[in-house]
Amino acid sequence: MAQFDRKWWRHNSEIAKELKSKIFENVSAENRKKLSEILDKYHKIKKEELIVISQPKSNGLVLYGVIYKGLNEDNHPLVMDASFNIKPVDIIRLEKEIIQPRGGGDTTLNEKKILLIGCGSVGSILAPELIKFGIGNITIVDNDFISTDNIYRHQLGLNFLSKNKAIAMSKFLEENYPYTTIKPIDNSIENSVTNSIIDLQDYDLIVSATGSPNTNFYLNNYLFKNTINTPIIYCWNEPYGIGGHSLLVQNRSSCYNCLYDENLVNKGSFCLPGQHFSKKIAGCSSSFVPFSSLDSHKTAVLTLDLVKNFLNNNIHNNPYLSWKGDNQDFINAGFMTSKRYDLSNNELIKSRYEYIDNTCSICSIK
Secondary structure: OHHHHHHHHHHHHHHHHHHHHHHHHHOOHHHHHHHHHHHHHOOOOOOEEEEEEEEEEOOEEEEEEEEEEOOOOOOOHHHOOOOOEEEEEOOOOOOHHHHHHHOOOOHHHOOOEEEEEOOOOOHHHHHHHHHHHOOOEEEEEOOOEOOHHHHHHOOOOHHHOOOEHHHHHHHHHHHHOOOOEEEEEOOOHHHHHHOOOOOHHHOOEEEEOOOOHHHHHHHHHHHHHOOOOOOEEEEEEOHHHOEEEEEEEOOOOOOHHHHEOOOOOEOOOOEOOOOOOOEEOOOOOOEEOOOOHHHHHHHHHHHHHHHHHHHOOOOOOOOEEEEEOOOHHHHHOOOOEOHHHHOOHHHHHHOOOOOOOOOOOOOOOO
16 A cells, blocks of 8 residues: 555656646746746645646637645645645536536526416426526515425425425525525515515516416406516416416416406316315315326426427417316216317317407406
8 A cells, every 4th residue: 555655646746747837838928927926926835726727629618627635835736846646626517607508598598587476386396497497586475385285296395394385495496506596485475566575577477376366366457457567477287187277478468367257267277167176185184176296297397388488589479378188087086077178289279369358357458
């Protein structure tokens, strides 16, 4: 072992001299002068020193580095001809301009601000994916907390049990995705707007993933009543995996209210009206609407595609889009589908503007 160490140090003494020579030979005169000035001012006794070298290539810059270990002088190793324990270092680049495009992100979207309302089953999938798109600023509003009921259809698991969903998701995103600004708000969207915690005009896009018609009606009415032109996407699941929907409203030609008739029946639903889908588990006092994590992923993908096309200016109207799943579990549970469920996928796409109500009390021109 001692013999190996002596050979190692002698070998690295030669490498140290060669490295020093190559660095000074290959930098420009201006940079050589700057480097010499830095090294002259260097007077620190450190146990190790890292040197990162940038080399221009035809396709950009290549970074590589070495680390000097076992130092005991107050001069930088680049100014000394001595034996050093030198080891190569892998350089992992975490610059936004590097890691975002490699993951499919669009750096032109970094300045976009998105308001995500609801961080439940669908919203918890949307949040990290929006960042992967390249969105640099997301505000998440949710006053609910993660319970045991959420574990198998939420992106955050047992480690975040009993934590507020917005705060928990913010912590997860900040720990895993650099170069993003996440603002969690532990409050309802209604209180957040009423108390001026947020201003809906501050955002480039709003995504409502609460699945609550009451919340969506509130948002729709508030935006139109106050002449706020911030585009909004509403998205939600249908029960038992029969489908999911996303509605983009980016101009005043239609709105969320157009989906509902005078009896407040959703004309775009796959479920026949008048049915109730809440379900209870024996030994549990709470109830839930049955759908799976896979259903939420499908709705999230539908919504994300809509977000991407909107941000890329590929959509200029207000489409109502749907994905349709198998209805066997729905039928076996004793429920009935609507006539819209019978449409083929192509027919669903073709009918994406048929929900528009020219007599709508919210968006129609009087």
